Amino acid sequence: xxxxxxxxxxxxxxxxxxxxxxxxxxxxxxxxxxxxxxxxxxxxxxxxxxxxxxxxxxxxxxxxxxxxxxxxxxxxxxxxxxxxxxxxxxxxxxxxxxxxxxxxxxxxxxxxxxxxxxxxxxxxxxxxxxxxxxxxxxxxxxxxxxxxxxxxxxxxxxxxxxxxxxxxxxxxxxxxxxxxxxxxxxxxxxxxxxxxxxxxxxxx
DNA sequence: CCCTGATTCGC
DNA sequence: GCGAATCAGG
Numbered sequence: 591x592x593x594x595x596x597x598x599x600x601x602x603x604x605x606x607x608x609x610x611x612x613x614x615x616x617x618x619x620x621x622x623x624x625x626x627x628x629x630x631x632x633x634x635x636x637x638x639x640x641x642x643x644x645x646x647x648x649x650x651x652x653x654x655x656x657x658x659x660x661x662x663x664x665x666x667x668x669x670x671x672x673x674x675x676x677x678x679x680x681x682x683x684x685x686x687x688x689x690x691x692x693x694x695x696x697x698x699x700x701x702x703x704x705x706x707x708x709x710x711x712x713x714x715x716x717x718x719x720x721x722x723x724x725x726x727x728x729x730x731x732x733x734x735x736x737x738x739x740x741x742x743x744x745x746x747x748x749x750x751x752x753x754x755x756x757x758x759x760x761x762x763x764x765x766x767x768x769x770x771x772x773x774x775x776x777x778x779x780x781x782x783x784x785x786x787x788x789x790x791x792x793x794x
Numbered sequence: 795c796c797c798t799g800a801t802t803c804g805c
Numbered sequence: 806g807c808g809a810a811t812c813a814g815g
Contacts, residue, residue, distance in 0.1 A: 593806085610798065625808050627799060632806070636800080745796070 591620030593629060605630055682710040725780040737765030749775035751782070 591597070594719055597618055604614045611630065612623040630636060739762060744750050749764035750773045766775040774782050 612797075622808070623799090624810080628801095628806090628808050631800075747796080 591618075598629070598633070601629060601779040602633070602635065603627060605635060645693055722780070725777070729781055732766060732775065733764065735766065736762065738762040739765035749773070751775070751778040 593601075600618060601614055604617060605616065608615075610623075615623040615626045617730040618626070624750075647775050655774070736753055736754075739748060743765065744763055747768050747770070749766045749768045751764040752761065753764060756762035764775055764778060766777075768775050769779050772779050772783075
């Protein structure tokens with residue numbers, strides 16, 4: 591790979607957006623973050639964040655903008671794999687396209703309980719649905735050991751299951767090691783990805 | 795450990 | 806010019 595005009599432009603754009611060198615490298619492909627950093631320096635645009643600070647009230651949308659929305663909702667699950675326990679297999683993750691919609695998380699500053707739509711609000715409470723008792727017990731147990739990370743501290747390998755009430759300061763993310771390829775830890779994957787079945791709403 | 799960017803230096 | 810290796814830090 592070489593630094594074609596197009597690639598350099600992408601580099602500049604992403605760097606200006608506050609993307610990290612590794613993220614840019616991943617996006618470009620064929621280069622490492624070192625290459626990106628090296629290029630950045632050679633282009634002389636190291637000092638990022640200084641001037642040119644036009645509008646981005648939030649330069650870093652936390653990588654892949656997680657924005658978890660658990661709540662047993664298979665249809666909207668990030669992974670189109672309703673399978674409960676696919677059993678460890680294919681160790682090779684293969685090239686992940688990583689669509690990264692980068693739709694800069696709207697992340698409105700959680701004001702008073704005003705928000706929280708009526709649809710799928712607080713996922714922390716695995717409540718209502720019929721989830722295996724073991725899974726529920728596991729979640730409640732694991733939530734006690736949650737690392738209590740903030741949105742910014744989440745990475746591709748930390749559980750993004752929200753715990754607590756977003757309307758209060760008693761809110762954080764699980765943060766335990768996530769299952770490779772999944773956004774949640776073992777326990778939360780168990781309640782997040784339901785086999786889809788049951789729960790046919792009775793006429794209504 | 796995971797991740798950042800910064801610098802060096804052989805190619 | 807390039808970027809792996811390395812450094813320095815969170």
